[in-house]
Amino acid sequence: MTQLPRGRxxxxxxxxxxxxxxxxxxxxxxxxxVTIEAIAARAGCGKQTIYRWWSSKSLIVADxxxxxxxxxxxxxxxxxxxxxxxxxxxxxxxxxxxxxxxHRALIRALAAAASETEAESLRLSEHLTxxxxxxxxxxxxxxxxxxxxxxxxxxxxIADALLGxxxxxxxxxxxxxxxxxxxxxxxxxxxxxxxxx
Amino acid sequence: MTQLPRGRxxxxxxxxxxxxxxxxxxxxxxxxxVTIEAIAARAGCGKQTIYRWWSSKSLIVADxxxxxxxxxxxxxxxxxxxxxxxxxxxxxxxxxxxxxxxHRALIRALAAAASETEAESLRLSEHLTxxxxxxxxxxxxxxxxxxxxxxxxxxxxIADALLGxxxxxxxxxxxxxxxxxxxxxxxxxxxxxxxxx
DNA sequence: GCATTAACGAGACGATCCGTCTCAGTATGA
DNA sequence: TCATACTGAGACGGATCGTCTCGTTAATGC
Numbered sequence: 001m002t003q004l005p006r007g008r009x010x011x012x013x014x015x016x017x018x019x020x021x022x023x024x025x026x027x028x029x030x031x032x033x034v035t036i037e038a039i040a041a042r043a044g045c046g047k048q049t050i051y052r053w054w055s056s057k058s059l060i061v062a063d064x065x066x067x068x069x070x071x072x073x074x075x076x077x078x079x080x081x082x083x084x085x086x087x088x089x090x091x092x093x094x095x096x097x098x099x100x101x102x103h104r105a106l107i108r109a110l111a112a113a114a115s116e117t118e119a120e121s122l123r124l125s126e127h128l129t130x131x132x133x134x135x136x137x138x139x140x141x142x143x144x145x146x147x148x149x150x151x152x153x154x155x156x157x158i159a160d161a162l163l164g165x166x167x168x169x170x171x172x173x174x175x176x177x178x179x180x181x182x183x184x185x186x187x188x189x190x191x192x193x194x195x196x197x
Numbered sequence: 198m199t200q201l202p203r204g205r206x207x208x209x210x211x212x213x214x215x216x217x218x219x220x221x222x223x224x225x226x227x228x229x230x231v232t233i234e235a236i237a238a239r240a241g242c243g244k245q246t247i248y249r250w251w252s253s254k255s256l257i258v259a260d261x262x263x264x265x266x267x268x269x270x271x272x273x274x275x276x277x278x279x280x281x282x283x284x285x286x287x288x289x290x291x292x293x294x295x296x297x298x299x300h301r302a303l304i305r306a307l308a309a310a311a312s313e314t315e316a317e318s319l320r321l322s323e324h325l326t327x328x329x330x331x332x333x334x335x336x337x338x339x340x341x342x343x344x345x346x347x348x349x350x351x352x353x354x355i356a357d358a359l360l361g362x363x364x365x366x367x368x369x370x371x372x373x374x375x376x377x378x379x380x381x382x383x384x385x386x387x388x389x390x391x392x393x394x
Numbered sequence: 395g396c397a398t399t400a401a402c403g404a405g406a407c408g409a410t411c412c413g414t415c416t417c418a419g420t421a422t423g424a
Numbered sequence: 425t426c427a428t429a430c431t432g433a434g435a436c437g438g439a440t441c442g443t444c445t446c447g448t449t450a451a452t453g454c
Contacts, residue, residue, distance in 0.1 A: 007429025008421040014431080035411060046432040051413070108318075111308045111368055121305075121370035129369040154379035157362065161380055164361030165354065167368070171308055172326040172360075173318035182351040183358055186384050204400025205450045211402080232440060243403045248442065 010053070016069075017043040018050060022060050023069040027102045031061070031109035058113030062127050070106050077135050083143030084188050087162065088181035090136075094166050095180035107170050133159060149188070158187050207250070214240035215247060216261040223258070223267065224299045228306030258306055259321050267303050274332050280340030281385050284359065285378035291363050292377035304367050330356055346385070355384050 021042035025034040036057065040047045054060045064070045078086045097103050110128065114121040140155045149155075165183050169176060218239035222231040233254060237244045251257045261267045275283045294300050307325065311318040337352045346352075362380050366373060 004423070005429080006423060006427075008431070010430065011421095036413085037411060040432090044432080046434080047413080048415080048433090049431065052430080108311070111311075114305070114308075114368055114370060121368075125370035129371070133369070133371075154376060154383065156374060157376070157379040157383055160362035160365055160374060161358040161383070163369075164363070164365030165357035166361070167365050168357055168361030171311055171318075171364070171368070172330075173311060173322035174326070174330075177353060177357060179351060179354070182354040186351065186354055186358070186386075189383075189386055201452075202400085203398080203452060205402070205452095207401065208450095233442085234440065237403090241403080243405080244442080245404090245444080246402065249401075 011049075014043065014045050014049060015053070017045065018054075018060065019064040019067055019069045022064050026061070026070070026109050027105055030105060031057075031113065058124060061109055061113050062124050065106075065110070066127055070109075077139040079139060079142060081146070083139070083146070083148040084184060086139065086143075087184040087188070091162060091166065091181050091184055095176050098166065098170050099176055104170055107167070111171055133163065136162060161187055208246075211240065211242045211246060212250070213264075213266075214242065215251075215257065216264055216266045219257050219261050220266040223261075223302060223306055227302055228254075228258070255307075255311075255321065259324055262303070262307070263324055268300075274336040276336060276339060278343070280336070280343070280345040281381060283336065283340075284381040284385070288359060288363065288378050288381055292373050295363065295367050296373055301367055304364070308368055330360065333359060358384055 018039060021039050022034065025038055025042065034057065036047060036050055039060070040050055043050075050060070054063070061070070077090050080086055098107070110124065114124045136159045137155055140149065140158055143149050144151065144153060144155065149158075161183060165177075166180070168174075215236060218236050219231065222235055222239065231254065233244060233247055236257070237247055240247075247257070251260070258267070274287050277283055295304070307321065311321045333356045334352055337346065337355055340346050341348065341350060341352065346355075358380060362374075363377070365371075
């Protein structure tokens with residue numbers, strides 16, 4: 001079924017070298033100071049090889065993240081059965097992760113990449129933000145199914161607030177929140193007896 | 198006390214022309230396609246005049262916002278005495294504002310500017326984000342003083358969530374929230390009887 | 395009025411990086 | 425062996441960078 005490739009196959013080694021070089025350069029100098037020429041030089045490949053496979057810098061970054069060369073903090077949401085504890089763990093871990101300069105640089109890089117154009121932003125959100133958002137929403141739905149959230153609770157609003165409040169502090173250049181998990185208690189309505197710890 | 202200036206004073210007309218030209222060009226083409234040379238050309242001034250007063254493009258944008266040539270949605274938080282209604286108004290207005298393409302472009306421009314370096318991010322946050330954050334915090338404190346918020350409520354967490362959840366949708370390339378004010382009910386603990394509408 | 399001072403508009407300048415292009419070399423399948 | 429497609433290297437014109445130097449202009453101080 002699938003057509004067999006005819007000529008010389010794509011070099012996996014070079015592909016990895018490009019993604020690794022991109023990750024390193026972003027950590028060292030920041031997204032917008034990274035140039036295609038610098039990536040090619042460090043990866044030891046020609047510029048054409050990069051332009052053949054990636055149409056823009058932001059797409060290289062997106063691939064680097066998808067491939068795991070650049071790690072985003074918000075990957076998995078734990079599910080121990082206790083929604084509040086899981087979310088507190090997740091938010092706390094995300095906040096701790098954001099203290100790491102390399103992670104801050106990466107998040108800024110992604111924001112900058114997403115800032116380039118509306119189209120770029122959509123492509124990045126499909127591959128990066130949407131999966132994380134989806135994982136969080138699934139965890140919220142599971143908790144709702146177990147009765148740990150009101151059936152009428154607006155899960156989108158909760159997910160927006162959880163992701164947004166962490167993202168906000170990073171992008172605004174604010175110091176990390178003193179009590180990052182406080183937002184969880186607020187959102188889950190800790191007022192009437194829900195709070196633990 | 199203050200030293201009298203000696204030579205030719207800075208041209209206020211040119212300063213305004215630069216900020217206006219920047220605002221127009223951002224709206225027309227997007228932040229990263231705007232060049233210093235294009236700003237100078239449209240403002241009818243020399244490049245050196247720009248470089249004399251601004252050390253980077255992001256600082257021009259910051260000044261344009263501070264001066265009101267580019268309007269950010271989150272300026273004033275109303276204070277009618279009803280905290281919930283005021284916040285719902287504010288969030289709803291912010292969400293509506295974010296539907297306007299020019300505003301989306303501006304917010305992305307600021308995010309891109311803040312992504313440049315840690316120092317840039319700090320400077321922008323001092324002049325732009327911090328005042329908005331402060332205005333929101335003052336409104337929350339006023340509400341808390343009137344007993345509309347628990348005395349132990351974590352106001353920082355509420356402010357983070359309010360600003361962050363709007364910012365998040367813009368930067369992530371998500372469509373505007375269906376019910377933007379839902380976050381207010383969540384944060385104010387609408388569960389036990391506080392909800393209106 | 396006249397010297398002094400500093401910002402002004404204009405644009406030349408070398409540098410960097412863009413994205414395209416060509417080139418000889420290399421790894422695969424037919 | 426041949427055709428094919430990808431490889432690293434780098435030349436190329438163009439855009440923009442940030443610096444620099446003009447002659448000009450609008451203030452202050454004598």
